[in-house]
Amino acid sequence: MNFVKTSFLIATAIGSVLATPAQAKTKIVVTYPYIASLVGEIAKDQAEVSILAKGDEDPHFVVPRPSFIGKLRQADLLIINGGSLEIGFVPPLIRQANNPRIMPGAEGFIDLSQSVELIDKPDQVSRAEGDIHPEGNPHFITDWHNVPPVARAIADALGRVDRGGAGAYQKNLDAFLARWKVQSATWDKKAEPLRGKAIIQYHRLFNYFARRTGMKIVGELEPKPGIPPTSKHLEDLITANANAGVYMIVTDPYHEQKSPEGVARKMSVPWVVLPQDVAAVPAAKDMFSLYDTLLSSVLR
Amino acid sequence: MVHIAFISALLLAQQRGEPVAAQSPIVPAVANPATATQPKPAPSYDELLQRIEALEKAAEERKPPRAAPSTAGTFTQNRFNPDLSLIADFAVVGTNVDDKTAQRLVVPGFVDPSDRTGKLRGIDFNYLELAFNAAVDPYFDFFSVVTVAPSGIDVEETYVDTRQLPFGFQLRIGKFFSAFGRLNGMHQHVWDFYDQPLVYEAFMGAEGWKNPGVRLSWTAPVDFLLQLNVEVFQGVSDESPLFNATSYGLTAANGTVLSSKDSFVPGMYVAALKTSFDSGDNVFLLGASVMYGHALQTRIENLPTDMAFSAPGTIVYDGELTYKYLLSSYRSITWQSEYLGRVSSGDLALASDGLVHAASKRQGGFYSQLVWRFDEPGRFRVGARFDLLDQNTFTVDGAGQPLDNLLQRYTAMLEFSPTEFSRFRLQYAYDRSRFLDGARKGVQEVLLQMNIAVGPHGAHSF
Numbered sequence: 001m002n003f004v005k006t007s008f009l010i011a012t013a014i015g016s017v018l019a020t021p022a023q024a025k026t027k028i029v030v031t032y033p034y035i036a037s038l039v040g041e042i043a044k045d046q047a048e049v050s051i052l053a054k055g056d057e058d059p060h061f062v063v064p065r066p067s068f069i070g071k072l073r074q075a076d077l078l079i080i081n082g083g084s085l086e087i088g089f090v091p092p093l094i095r096q097a098n099n100p101r102i103m104p105g106a107e108g109f110i111d112l113s114q115s116v117e118l119i120d121k122p123d124q125v126s127r128a129e130g131d132i133h134p135e136g137n138p139h140f141i142t143d144w145h146n147v148p149p150v151a152r153a154i155a156d157a158l159g160r161v162d163r164g165g166a167g168a169y170q171k172n173l174d175a176f177l178a179r180w181k182v183q184s185a186t187w188d189k190k191a192e193p194l195r196g197k198a199i200i201q202y203h204r205l206f207n208y209f210a211r212r213t214g215m216k217i218v219g220e221l222e223p224k225p226g227i228p229p230t231s232k233h234l235e236d237l238i239t240a241n242a243n244a245g246v247y248m249i250v251t252d253p254y255h256e257q258k259s260p261e262g263v264a265r266k267m268s269v270p271w272v273v274l275p276q277d278v279a280a281v282p283a284a285k286d287m288f289s290l291y292d293t294l295l296s297s298v299l300r
Numbered sequence: 301m302v303h304i305a306f307i308s309a310l311l312l313a314q315q316r317g318e319p320v321a322a323q324s325p326i327v328p329a330v331a332n333p334a335t336a337t338q339p340k341p342a343p344s345y346d347e348l349l350q351r352i353e354a355l356e357k358a359a360e361e362r363k364p365p366r367a368a369p370s371t372a373g374t375f376t377q378n379r380f381n382p383d384l385s386l387i388a389d390f391a392v393v394g395t396n397v398d399d400k401t402a403q404r405l406v407v408p409g410f411v412d413p414s415d416r417t418g419k420l421r422g423i424d425f426n427y428l429e430l431a432f433n434a435a436v437d438p439y440f441d442f443f444s445v446v447t448v449a450p451s452g453i454d455v456e457e458t459y460v461d462t463r464q465l466p467f468g469f470q471l472r473i474g475k476f477f478s479a480f481g482r483l484n485g486m487h488q489h490v491w492d493f494y495d496q497p498l499v500y501e502a503f504m505g506a507e508g509w510k511n512p513g514v515r516l517s518w519t520a521p522v523d524f525l526l527q528l529n530v531e532v533f534q535g536v537s538d539e540s541p542l543f544n545a546t547s548y549g550l551t552a553a554n555g556t557v558l559s560s561k562d563s564f565v566p567g568m569y570v571a572a573l574k575t576s577f578d579s580g581d582n583v584f585l586l587g588a589s590v591m592y593g594h595a596l597q598t599r600i601e602n603l604p605t606d607m608a609f610s611a612p613g614t615i616v617y618d619g620e621l622t623y624k625y626l627l628s629s630y631r632s633i634t635w636q637s638e639y640l641g642r643v644s645s646g647d648l649a650l651a652s653d654g655l656v657h658a659a660s661k662r663q664g665g666f667y668s669q670l671v672w673r674f675d676e677p678g679r680f681r682v683g684a685r686f687d688l689l690d691q692n693t694f695t696v697d698g699a700g701q702p703l704d705n706l707l708q709r710y711t712a713m714l715e716f717s718p719t720e721f722s723r724f725r726l727q728y729a730y731d732r733s734r735f736l737d738g739a740r741k742g743v744q745e746v747l748l749q750m751n752i753a754v755g756p757h758g759a760h761s762f
Contacts, residue, residue: 058630067583070519074522095461098468098470098517098519099519254629
């Protein structure tokens with residue numbers, strides 16, 4: 001019993017010493033690099049940002065490193081992509097972090113998917129259809145026009161957790177949105193030649209990008225979301241689209257590249273690796289170069 | 301808009317000298333018979349407007365009553381239902397020991413035949429696990445796991461966690477698995493092999509130590525993981541071969557009654573400290589845990605069966621080390637090892653001589669395992685594990701009892717998971733720790749296990 005009491009006292013003592021608020025910067029944990037990039041635009045150097053996933057990692061399967069728990073424990077704000085993309089690794093981390101500030105429902109937790117309209121919402125939800133997301137396709141960030149609402153949601157959340165900085169965040173947001181408006185117009189123009197082009201993708205990652213550019217997605221290398229390609233499916237895909245005038249096969253940096261390469265060779269069409277996030281490929285350094293890279297990769 | 305169009309139509313009709321009511325499809329003849337029979341001077345705009353409104357009102361009143369919106373769902377609260385997952389586990393087992401013999405196997409000084417569970421030759425239904433979770437209110441989260449197995453229904457865990465304690469504290473109240481060691485808190489379906497390491501089976505029971513209790517956990521505000529768990533358990537369990545804070549009573553051959561008093565309850569305490577940090581793609585996890593409580597054993601190998609070993613100050617300690625190297629988004633190599641030791645001393649009551657002897661036990665063992673997730677979509681894993689119980693001394697009245705202290709097992713597995721929700725595992729084990737009637741009996745075993753999960757997405761911990 002003494003032993004328990006002692007342990008308890010020690011824990012309490014260490015707790016009160018270490019938990020004394022001393023940080024000047026707002027501590028923010030984000031799940032993906034693009035969110036960090038946006039936080040950087042809005043908070044500038046007023047925030048300390050930790051990213052859970054790497055850009056070239058499969059966003060569905062991020063290894064939940066225990067050190068993330070320590071970071072979440074101290075966070076003032078947790079920003080997730082949402083749409084069930086993080087369902088496989090974030091919930092247990094939040095549960096173990098013992099931090100009421102960032103629990104779902106608290107002020108310091110935001111789900112960005114709620115500030116954009118998700119497409120491809122399935123009518124029926126069954127795992128027989130593979131790894132589907134009941135809320136709709138969560139890869140909304142591949143459309144640059146989804147960036148402003150997301151940036152606004154981030155600025156609002158930052159202003160809530162750090163009221164003193166709200167004015168500065170708003171100013172930075174306005175400046176960013178102004179630049180974004182100009183850039184978006186150039187990207188819109190740049191994307192024009194893509195209208196109507198048929199593409200095949202590996203996973204349903206680029207549906208928002210295709211919708212924005214007017215490209216038509218005619219198939220996926222995966223027979224069903226999250227299910228690896230089978231040779232039968234790939235053959236069927238090639239046969240079905242033999243006369244569809246497929247323009248290009250697109251994939252991401254984290255899936256195997258044999259399948260896209262093989263299909264591209266058999267169909268005699270080019271294939272490219274597209275960044276689905278900032279830092280997914282070296283050229284996609286920030287939000288601006290992400291869409292530059294996306295567009296220049298498919299424009300040839 | 302409607303009014304204006306209607307008025308123009310009426311005016312137009314009047315100008316043509318036609319009876320308005322007959323022409324207008326929505327003005328019934330009975331509504332205003334006067335208009336139909338007697339031509340009058342053209343009415344003013346306001347009059348017309350009033351008339352239209354009166355007609356509209358009359359038409360509205362004559363409409364059949366609108367169906368009331370369904371109230372069938374008014375008090376249904378489906379959306380508050382907890383998340384429910386079902387996990388089912390089956391195996392096909394082949395072994396060189398028949399089921400009857402298997403029930404008589406012991407690990408001398410560690411595992412009694414009575415502790416042996418499951419795993420019969422042929423096709424086994426191991427368990428169906430029902431896992432529930434939901435937020436209770438803004439203050440608590442609720443979790444419950446109920447296991448239905450051929451041996452019966454067991455409430456494995458049912459507890460609440462606080463949501464709002466400050467300074468990194470969290471309180472867990474209910475029945476739950478202790479945070480002791482690396483594996484104790486893990487449910488069967490996330491184990492890397494079909495069964496627990498030998499040393500866990502010996503000290504914690506086949507499924508791990510779980511009991512009613514309270515846990516206070518504290519996470520340090522640092523950029524790596526530093527977590528301390530302190531637990532108080534009731535300490536009475538017939539599921540574990542170790543902790544049981546109850547009294548014993550024996551009547552010796554010569555008529556003497558040997559007995560003890562019940563221990564103070566709650567009588568079992570645990571402290572577990574864990575830390576983890578990473579450097580690039582290398583992730584390290586280290587931990588140290590200690591358990592303190594009252595042990596009671598009523599059967600020990602090489603001793604007469606009518607006995608009781610009551611050791612109020614029993615300590616089990618654990619040191620753990622996990623190293624994971626992340627090869628890519630899907631591939632990784634994990635090396636995990638743990639050492640567990642047990643120190644226990646107290647009274648040994650023997651019915652044979654009617655005496656209470658001073659006795660003590662020092663035991664220990666470890667496992668070390670390597671698991672490689674080796675293919676690109678991350679569906680295959682291969683692993684090997686070595687188990688060894690290397691310390692096994694039992695002393696009665698200062699004299700050591702001969703017990704084997706080189707008890708080992710070799711295990712290998714190959715796993716295929718079509719998705720996160722289904723898994724097939726082929727496992728081979730060569731177990732040199734079992735004894736039959738005092739002689740070592742090597743047990744070889746091949747099994748194919750199937751584990752399936754349906755329901756909400758089960759997130760994976762590290």
